[in-house]
Amino acid sequence: MSEKVRVRFAPSPTGPLHIGGLRTALFNYLFARKHGGDFLLRIEDTDQARYVEGAEQYIIDALHWCGISYDEGVGKSGAYAPYRQSERKEIYRQYAEELLRKGKAYYAFDTTEELEFLRKNCEEKGETFIYNWHNRKQLNNSLSLSEEEVNQRLNNNQEFVIRFKMPQEILQMHDIIRGEVTIDTKILDDKVLFKSDGMPTYHLANIVDDHLMKITHVIRGEEWLPSMALHVLLYRAFGWKAPLFAHLPLILKPVGNGKLSKRDGDKMGFPVFPLLWIDPETKNISRGYREDGYLPEALINFLALLGWNAGGEKEIFSKEELIQLFDLDRIHKAGARFDIEKIKWFNHYYLQQKSDDFLTEEYLKILTEKNVSVQRATAQKIVHLIKERATFVTDFWELSSFFFVAPTTFDEKTIKKQWKAESPQIITDVIAILSNLSDFSSENTEKSVKQYIADHNLGFGQVMPLIRLALVGEMKGPHIFDIVEIIGKEQTLTRLQYILQTFS
Ligand code: GLU
Numbered sequence: 001m002s003e004k005v006r007v008r009f010a011p012s013p014t015g016p017l018h019i020g021g022l023r024t025a026l027f028n029y030l031f032a033r034k035h036g037g038d039f040l041l042r043i044e045d046t047d048q049a050r051y052v053e054g055a056e057q058y059i060i061d062a063l064h065w066c067g068i069s070y071d072e073g074v075g076k077s078g079a080y081a082p083y084r085q086s087e088r089k090e091i092y093r094q095y096a097e098e099l100l101r102k103g104k105a106y107y108a109f110d111t112t113e114e115l116e117f118l119r120k121n122c123e124e125k126g127e128t129f130i131y132n133w134h135n136r137k138q139l140n141n142s143l144s145l146s147e148e149e150v151n152q153r154l155n156n157n158q159e160f161v162i163r164f165k166m167p168q169e170i171l172q173m174h175d176i177i178r179g180e181v182t183i184d185t186k187i188l189d190d191k192v193l194f195k196s197d198g199m200p201t202y203h204l205a206n207i208v209d210d211h212l213m214k215i216t217h218v219i220r221g222e223e224w225l226p227s228m229a230l231h232v233l234l235y236r237a238f239g240w241k242a243p244l245f246a247h248l249p250l251i252l253k254p255v256g257n258g259k260l261s262k263r264d265g266d267k268m269g270f271p272v273f274p275l276l277w278i279d280p281e282t283k284n285i286s287r288g289y290r291e292d293g294y295l296p297e298a299l300i301n302f303l304a305l306l307g308w309n310a311g312g313e314k315e316i317f318s319k320e321e322l323i324q325l326f327d328l329d330r331i332h333k334a335g336a337r338f339d340i341e342k343i344k345w346f347n348h349y350y351l352q353q354k355s356d357d358f359l360t361e362e363y364l365k366i367l368t369e370k371n372v373s374v375q376r377a378t379a380q381k382i383v384h385l386i387k388e389r390a391t392f393v394t395d396f397w398e399l400s401s402f403f404f405v406a407p408t409t410f411d412e413k414t415i416k417k418q419w420k421a422e423s424p425q426i427i428t429d430v431i432a433i434l435s436n437l438s439d440f441s442s443e444n445t446e447k448s449v450k451q452y453i454a455d456h457n458l459g460f461g462q463v464m465p466l467i468r469l470a471l472v473g474e475m476k477g478p479h480i481f482d483i484v485e486i487i488g489k490e491q492t493l494t495r496l497q498y499i500l501q502t503f504s
Contacts, residue, residue, distance in 0.1 A: 017273065025063060040078070108192075301346050426463055435493060440488060442481040
């Protein structure tokens with residue numbers, strides 16, 4: 001690649017960023033970094049009707065949380081600023097006019113009502129109305145009206161749009177992921193490029209900006225594949241070199257058919273957005289990966305493998321490895337199935353990689369919420385013992401509450417199985433042995449209890465489960481004597497007394 005790679009993420013701020021959009025941003029980012037290129041964030045906000053308050057900031061925050069940094073774009077400077085299309089309004093009109101001059105576009109004066117009428121008419125006949133080569137000559141536009149009449153209408157400030165005059169041909173295009181794509185442009189409509197409100201439509205603004213910002217590769221979701229022909233033809237109409245296109249595969253629902261939609265998260269009980277989102281109008285809350293306790297590393301690793309693979313069995317990749325290995329030719333075109341269990345698996349992995357210091361900080365926050373005060377060193381010890389079983393930091397409380405709250409009930413099934421005639425005597429003996437110890441370290445208490453088991457020809461299974469039940473209430477938790485050490489002598493003896501009283 002001789003030209004410097006320049007790619008962009010160009011979301012429209014119409015709501016929270018879906019994880020599909022986040023994957024598009026990630027792939028653009030990885031591609032730019034891999035090739036030493038530039039990655040831009042451009043906000044495509046020309047459709048004012050769909051503008052949602054707070055969505056732009058959400059996009060920026062989500063990229064930031066994921067560590068997907070951009071070189072130029074909204075909120076940053078750059079040689080091609082501004083990067084928000086609503087601030088580039090004046091730029092587009094001249095390009096629409098250029099197409100008019102070249103005969104590649106035309107003015108259309110048809111009113112919404114007229115078009116609606118035609119649409120209904122067609123519907124009644126079981127047909128769809130398309131504004132195209134077939135009927136454009138019969139409609140109200142600068143192709144059907146005399147020059148004089150057109151000028152008159154323009155001078156009278158009659159509302160108009162500018163439409164692309166879609167040529168009729170068999171168009172062959174190339175997509176990096178899909179290969180050759182052929183389309184008969186006869187089936188396409190004369191898309192509106194410029195609207196009566198003085199704003200360009202997505203199509204015009206998008207390609208004008210990609211051209212002006214020297215974008216070399218357009219990497220975006222499959223839902224934009226149907227627009228590719230129009231875009232390629234627009235580049236041709238302007239006489240500009242088109243960028244290379246790569247349309248990423250759809251992200252599919254975990255089960256069944258169809259693409260993972262914004263609503264699937266609520267239905268299926270997992271987030272489809274990176275961050276929590278509160279709809280500014282309805283105040284509806286959509287959960288986010290960040291607030292649900294996922295680590296950005298896990299989300300990134302997971303998203304990188306939605307549609308791309310490194311070729312081997314390896315699944316864990318740091319961002320640096322991804323940058324090194326990523327390329328567009330390993331992206332497949334078949335849809336990639338979303339699997340929430342997989343991202344949990346990644347989260348478990350990345351949680352284990354975090355330092356005990358980091359995890360202790362997080363744990364202390366949870367303990368404060370639970371009104372538990374504990375020394376940092378103790379919290380750190382507990383974290384070390386339980387983290388292996390945790391997928392999320394938020395699992396820590398569930399995995400460790402017994403360190404702070406003595407059990408008052410005991411798992412019935414286990415009691416039935418473990419509490420035998422000799423159990424009261426065993427507990428009484430263990431209480432006596434532990435009462436005599438002054439060194440209450442895990443090793444020492446373990447040694448003493450094991451000695452007792454050996455001296456009395458008992459089985460481990462007769463003694464250990466009873467102690468665990470007394471301390472935890474059920475058969476879970478880390479090594480029993482580690483618990484003993486942390487809760488200390490007094491608490492250990494109290495809990496043993498309690499179970500003895502409860503069942504004797
Ligand atoms: N504004 C479009 C979107 O919301 C950009 C599509 C493209 O990348 O060309 O996804």
